[in-house]
Amino acid sequence: xxxxxxxxxxxxxxxxxxxxxxxxxxxxxxxxxxxxxxxxxxxxxxxxxxxxxxxxxxxxxxxxxxxxxxxxxxxxxxxxxxxxxxxxxxxxxxxxxxxxxxxxxxxxxxxxxxxxxxxxxxxxxxxxxxxxxxxxxxxxxxxxxxxxxxxxxxxxxxxxxxxxxxxxxxxxxxxxxxxxxxxxxxxxxxxxxxxxxxxxxxxxxxxxxxxxxxxxxxxxxxxxxxxxxxxxxxxxxxxxxxxxxxxxxxxxxxxxxxxxxxxxxxxxxxxxxxxxxxxxxxxxxxxxxxxxxxxxxxxxxxxxxxxxxxxxxxxxxxxxxx
Amino acid sequence: xxxxxxxxxxxxxxxxxxxxxxxxxxxxxxxxxxxxxxxxxxxxxxxxxxxxxxxxxxxxxxxxxxxxxxxxxxxxxxxxxxxxxxxxxxxxxxxxxxxxxxxxxxxxxxxxxxxxxxxxxxxxxxxxxxxxxxxxxxxxxxxxxxxxxxxxxxxxxxxxxxxxxxxxxxxxxxxxxxxxxxxxxxxxxxxxxxxxxxxxxxxxxxxxxxxxxxxxxxxxxxxxxxxxxxxxxxxxxxxxxxxxxxxxxxx
Numbered sequence: 001x002x003x004x005x006x007x008x009x010x011x012x013x014x015x016x017x018x019x020x021x022x023x024x025x026x027x028x029x030x031x032x033x034x035x036x037x038x039x040x041x042x043x044x045x046x047x048x049x050x051x052x053x054x055x056x057x058x059x060x061x062x063x064x065x066x067x068x069x070x071x072x073x074x075x076x077x078x079x080x081x082x083x084x085x086x087x088x089x090x091x092x093x094x095x096x097x098x099x100x101x102x103x104x105x106x107x108x109x110x111x112x113x114x115x116x117x118x119x120x121x122x123x124x125x126x127x128x129x130x131x132x133x134x135x136x137x138x139x140x141x142x143x144x145x146x147x148x149x150x151x152x153x154x155x156x157x158x159x160x161x162x163x164x165x166x167x168x169x170x171x172x173x174x175x176x177x178x179x180x181x182x183x184x185x186x187x188x189x190x191x192x193x194x195x196x197x198x199x200x201x202x203x204x205x206x207x208x209x210x211x212x213x214x215x216x217x218x219x220x221x222x223x224x225x226x227x228x229x230x231x232x233x234x235x236x237x238x239x240x241x242x243x244x245x246x247x248x249x250x251x252x253x254x255x256x257x258x259x260x261x262x263x264x265x266x267x268x269x270x271x272x273x274x275x276x277x278x279x280x281x282x283x284x285x286x287x288x289x290x291x292x293x294x295x296x297x298x299x300x301x302x303x304x305x306x307x308x309x310x311x312x313x314x315x316x317x318x319x320x321x322x
Numbered sequence: 323x324x325x326x327x328x329x330x331x332x333x334x335x336x337x338x339x340x341x342x343x344x345x346x347x348x349x350x351x352x353x354x355x356x357x358x359x360x361x362x363x364x365x366x367x368x369x370x371x372x373x374x375x376x377x378x379x380x381x382x383x384x385x386x387x388x389x390x391x392x393x394x395x396x397x398x399x400x401x402x403x404x405x406x407x408x409x410x411x412x413x414x415x416x417x418x419x420x421x422x423x424x425x426x427x428x429x430x431x432x433x434x435x436x437x438x439x440x441x442x443x444x445x446x447x448x449x450x451x452x453x454x455x456x457x458x459x460x461x462x463x464x465x466x467x468x469x470x471x472x473x474x475x476x477x478x479x480x481x482x483x484x485x486x487x488x489x490x491x492x493x494x495x496x497x498x499x500x501x502x503x504x505x506x507x508x509x510x511x512x513x514x515x516x517x518x519x520x521x522x523x524x525x526x527x528x529x530x531x532x533x534x535x536x537x538x539x540x541x542x543x544x545x546x547x548x549x550x551x552x553x554x555x556x557x558x559x560x561x562x563x564x565x566x567x568x569x570x571x572x573x
């Protein structure tokens with residue numbers, strides 16, 4: 001364990017001064033924080049507009065509109081139609097308002113110190129975060145082989161599993177550090193600006209926020225961990241950065257096909273509790289699909305498959321180290 | 323004497339291509355064994371097998387008396403500088419060696435600086451590897467091999483890219499290492515260098531050992547023998563080509 005921790009330290013020091021992880025994770029942090037600003041503004045404006053519209057749906061507004069019609073439009077007929085359709089239009093507006101309120105409640109989580117963590121994991125454990133993990137794994141693992149730096153490394157330590165597990169752990173640590181920085185940024189933004197500029201419906205109760213964050217951050221930690229192991233494993237098998245990224249993107253695309261709830265994409269969406277229809281508001285993933293089986297049960301075959309692949313690779317060790 | 327490296331009947335195939343076909347050799351402590359052969363003969367593959375980087379398809383390889391794969395205590399006593407050395411370009415020379423020591427689980431205790439001093443890189447220890455010339459990277463690779471104070475030292479074309487001063491330096495290091503008791507396996511295309519450094523020679527042609535023996539056994543300089551290693555080398559090549567042609571014709 002001590003020697004593995006030393007490898008972990010080595011890997012951290014090796015990746016620390018590199019521009020690529022810093023740039024990618026900074027981009028992710030800044031991008032997600034700006035997205036928090038953007039979606040809170042949109043959610044707030046949507047709610048404002050629909051409520052403004054509702055206040056105008058009155059008999060008086062019908063009469064006012066009828067009075068302002070051009071002379072060639074029959075005002076009496078217009079007024080009659082307007083009054084007759086008033087209830088239907090109001091019901092439609094109220095329906096839209098209910099949807100916007102639901103969105104606003106989700107976006108409101110980003111205005112809470114704990115909720116900001118859960119909101120952030122919606123991004124880190126879906127497409128933006130998973131793609132970043134893939135690119136970093138390709139650069140730092142497959143790149144070792146393509147650049148030839150794997151040779152001096154493997155001349156010192158030939159237990160590949162230890163090297164790769166250290167790489168996966170470092171990648172996970174980097175992702176979590178970036179997620180922590182983003183959460184802090186989102187919350188700081190709320191405190192300094194968005195809570196005041198874009199008040200969203202109501203502040204969620206503490207137990208609501210806790211449950212939301214526990215589900216998102218808890219599952220997100222696991223999803224990122226599995227993603228780091230899978231991405232480093234893929235990079236070590238492929239050993240070419242660009243090819244690793246292309247295969248990884250293909251796998252992600254296949255995983256999210258909306259054909260069955262048992263694919264990893266819908267499992268992730270359900271496990272994270274991602275809101276359907278809000279996939280550019282608080283995550284970037286395909287919407288969940290209805291399923292009677294719990295996400296944890298549906299995740300089991302994929303976890304078993306991943307473990308089996310890792311076990312098989314470890315047991316047979318069919319390839320040369322370089 | 324127990325050899326520090328022993329290969330018996332080593333075969334390596336990549337798909338249908340056989341790169342090594344039953345190669346046997348041994349390297350003894352305190353002795354230098356030279357590996358000769360044309361490009362593509364299989365020298366680098368053999369060296370990669372000896373360092374545990376490549377698994378043999380068949381045959382036995384023992385390093386310091388232990389069969390492959392190498393366990394950490396064995397690996398800690400094997401130093402190697404293989405062809406086209408690559409390092410983390412953003413690290414300094416000293417930082418690179420320390421990172422490798424860290425990976426190996428060995429304490430620095432001045433090893434990195436001593437190794438850099440030995441290969442003449444003490445002044446450049448704080449410079450980033452990206453600013454190193456090819457020769458400096460070669461020296462750094464040799465420093466990385468030396469810092470473990472190895473019992474087996476494997477050097478694949480160590481004088482590649484080195485100036486005459488560098489070549490002389492490496493010659494001195496090899497003498498020091500053999501005096502310390504290390505067994506050395508070295509490959510080079512500089513035949514006069516091999517003749518000067520090695521106690522025995524193994525010639526590989528098309529994946530098989532075509533000739534081997536001590537410098538005395540090769541009969542260099544004898545009245546009816548080859549005058550130098552270059553003559554011997556090409557005489558061996560002609561033999562191999564003729565044999566191949568005959569075997570091809572018979573087939």
